[in-house]
Structure formats: structure tokens, C-alpha cells
Amino acid sequence: MFDPGLLNYWIIMILMMTGLYTVIAKGNLIKKIIGLGIFQVSVIMFFVSMGKVRGGTAPIAGEGFEVFSNPVPHVLMLTAIVVAVATLAFALALVVRIKEEYDTIEEDEIRELEAGEEG
């Protein structure tokens, strides 16, 4: 069951579930966003470790470079990191606006305030 060669994937899965749990279980919006960040980073690490070849070097064509790591997943993750940063920035901006409007960033308190508005 446990293969030490797959240790990286175990770590990634644990990270991913930690992130997802945080998003679901925490009511504080900042903590939710942190969870979201962990979730995204675990997938980024998944891609990075997928492309790594043991003993492989950067893909340089020349003497002494024979085993290469696959650069494609690494390059893809540059874009995914940008996406993650943009999402984080936008989420934080929204939280600031929510704090201004509701004077709280706890989800249950916000829900109470909204229920009060409707009733």
C-alpha cells in the first residue's frame, strides 16, 4: 500500500484534503481563503512533482545532460500560480468590502444579518 516512491503524492493528497476541509469547515472568510490557497497549491505541487524525473536535469541540449525533467508541467504551473494569485487578490478585496458593509467576516454572523434583512 505505502510506496516510498509515492511519498510526494501522499503529501499532496493530505495537503489537498486539508485545504478542502478548511474551506468547508471554517466560517471565517479569511480562513476559507487560506484553505482555498492550500487546495490550489497542492494541485500545483502535483503538477511539479509529476514532471520531475529522478536525477534529471533542466532540459538543456548539450554534453553531460542526458536525463531531463519534463518542463511542460512546470511551465503550465506558472500560469496556474498566476491564476491562484489573482483569485487570492480578488477574494481578499471582496473580504475587505464585506467587512466594510457587514462589519464582520464570520459567515454565520453574516447569515444572521442577511436573514434579518429578509424578515
Added chain:
Amino acid sequence: MHDSGLSISSHLPAFQIAVPLLSAVICVLIRKARAAWLLATTVAWAAFAGACVLLNRVILHGTISYEQGGWTPPWGIELRIDLFNALVLIIVTGICAVVISASLTSLSMEVPEKKHNLFYAAFLLCMTGLAGMTITGDVFNIFVFLEISSLSSYALISQGATRRALTSSIQYLVMGTIGGTLLLLGIGMLYMVTGTLNIVDMADQLAMVGPNRTVLVALACVTVGTSIKLAVFPLHIWLPNAYTYAPAIVTAFLAATATKVAFYVLARFIFSIFGVELAFEQLHLDRVLMPLAIVAMFAGSIVAIYQTDIKRMLAYSSVAQIGYMLLGLSMASVTGLTGGIVHLFNHALMKSGLFLVMACVLYRVGSTHIDAMRGLGKRMPFTMAAFVIAGLSMIGVPLTVGFVSKWYLVSAAMESGQWPVAVLILLSSLLAVVYIWRVVEVAYFQEAPEDAPEVKKAPIGLLVPVWTLVFAIIFFGIFTSLSAGVAGDAARMLLGAGS
């Protein structure tokens, strides 16, 4: 194919993405609300015209493959337009164009004028993302464009007039990001197995590898990820709030495009990459999706009946209508998939029409609550007539587009011997009668309260887009060769490639 005299028009696929993207930047720079609107509207109509040319070219000459930057696929990124996504592209750009034409009048009610240029920039970015997802032939590109459209749609939703727009937006952001990240994870697993990102190449490689656990997990990740964006029941929780509290224009736009493109992505992954055999015979996706689709059809409609805010009612009705599309997909037969695709097209027309009617009502009456509709049939005759026609289409009355898609879905259910499903489709249509009738009754058969302020007819800037959509609803309900004909050919192509 490559003709020097046609060099500009052969780059048309790239323009569909590049022009809105660059125009979004210009919108930020010009700072004038009216000028930004003019630019955005021109770009959207140009993109629609381009999409029509592309569909025509696909019908005449077959699938278009455009090599980005001149790199040949599978190494370079390819834009690939076939019958299926050409049709989706038409509906996305067409709805964009109609809705943005209406926004000059409607938006000033909800968004302060000095933010209008940024609003149009986000609108164009969203359109870029949706068009990009639709026409790209590269799975990682799908993820990137998905995030472009998602981030800009969160921004658009958060512009709503009340503070609840903010919480709706962050709720959608959290769920949407999880969906997008799951899609990315699925793509990563597919890349591990196949070593390619090109959709056509990936399908070939997968057919050689055959099913293994990584592929199945990838299919699961992709299905769940796109289902969140598609708002498949029970992953629809973000949708009612987002549609209710977003500015009316944004709702009309997103309801008709964002979920439709998510449906396209799901169908593309299932039929063009994984193939029918893997998805429906190995993993039995139909046994999961069909019950969910049917539950959505009923739950969405029943909840819609009890809403007092009509915008929210239409949002729940969207959940139900997504059920119909998913039902067509899960039948995995030519007629069923045709029904799914044609309902994608038709629902986009009627739902954006209905939400634009709500924009009119909001503009003149200031509320979309059902009490505010009393006597509106006399006071805003053209607006409410549009509501009635689009509503009839929602129910599935003949001579409207709603009938065409229901017809295909019911006959697909009969064809495969699943007559209970056919009965359920008809029963859930009756629920649509109930929630549409509620509005009609209040608007036509109740008198306006005596102290009600004078209500003028809707401004022409809103009525023209609304009636454009209503005209389309009737036109495509009678002349089905474009929508249903192309959808049928697309379904045959998807199923042919998959088996």
C-alpha cells in the same frame, strides 16, 4: 485552405479571443462610460458576425484547425472549431452582443457611472474567457480561459446594488475555484497518462492506453469540476444568490452563457476525450447524471414556484433547465445529445430574454418582487408580452424554441425505451406552467394598487434587445434547421468520434 487573399479572414479564430481581450484593456484606459460602451458593443457584435462566418465555414468546409503562432499541433496550441463549438460560440457571442446593447440603459440604475468603463472591461474579459474555452483545442487552455471568465464574472456579480452581491460573489468564488482546481487536477492526471494536452491527440493516446485507474479518477475530477461551474444539482448552491443579487444585465449575460459553456466543456471532455465507452460503459456516468438531472428538473422548478422575487424564481428555474440539458447528455444517444445541445441554444435565448425583461421591470418599477408586478400587463404591455412569450417557451409550447428541445428530449427517452423519463419531462414542464402563470396572473389579472406611482413603458434601449431575443425564440421555434439541424450533426459527430 491557406489563401494569401484570405489571410486576415483565416486568422478569424484568433480574433475571437484577441480582439475582446485587447478591447478590455482599452476600456480601462478610456475612462468614459459611453465610449467604453460603444467599443464593447462594437466588439461584441463583430465577434458575433465572426462567429456566424465561422459556423458557415465549418458547415461548408468542415472543421477548422488554426495553429496559434504557426506551431503545429500537438506541440503548438490549436484553436479547433467544429460544428459543436461553432454553435456554442454563436450563442455566446450573440447573447453577449444583445445583452451589452441593452446595458447602456439598464446599468446606470445599479452601477455608478464612473465605474462603467471597468464594468465593460470585465464584461469583455468574461466574453474572452468564454469564447476561448469554446474554441480552444488544448485542455490546459480550457482551464486558463475558464479562470479568466470566472474571475471576471465574480467581479461582475459583486457590482450588484445591495451588499448581498458581495457575499454571493465570494460564495461563487469559493465554489468556482474548487471547481476550476478540480478540473486542473483532472487535466494533470490526463497529462500523466497521455503526455499531451491537445484534445485530438489526447483522445488518440487514451484510446491506445485504455482505461486504467488514473483515467477514471481524471474523469471523475473533470466531471465534478465542470459540474460545479455548470451548477448541476446539488452543486448549484452558488447559482440562485449569484443570479439574484448581480446587476440585471450581468444575470441576463451569465445565465445564458457561463453555464452553457460549462456544459460544452463537460460534453467535450466526455465525448471527445474520454469517449462514450469509458464514460458510460466503464464508469456508468449516466447512472449518476441522469438521476441528478431529473432531481434538478423537479427540485429547481418546485423551489421556483415558492419564490417571491422573480429574479430568484428564474434562477431556480435555471437549475431545472440545466437538468434538461444534462438529461440529454446522460442519454448518450444521438437524439438525446441533440436535445441537450439544442436546449443549450434555446435556453440561452429564453433565459436571457426573461432576465432582460426583469431588467426592464427593475428599471421602471425599481423592484423584481412579485407584488411589484401587479397590473404591469397594462402598464408595461410590450415588456410583459415578451415575458409571456419567453415564458411559454420555457414551458415548451409549440412554435417556440422550448418545444423543439423538449420534443427531442422526449423522443430520445422514448427511443431508448425509458418512457418513465419521458413522463417525468412532461410532468416537470407542468411545474414550469405554475411558476410562469403566477407572474402572468399577477401582471394581467390583478389591478395595480391605487397608490402605485405612474409607470412608463420600458425604454427603447431595453425593449429592442428584449424583442430581438423574443423574435429569435419564435424564429428558431419555427425554422429549426439552423439550431436543431446543426445540433444534430454535432451530436452525430461527437458520438461518432467517441465510439
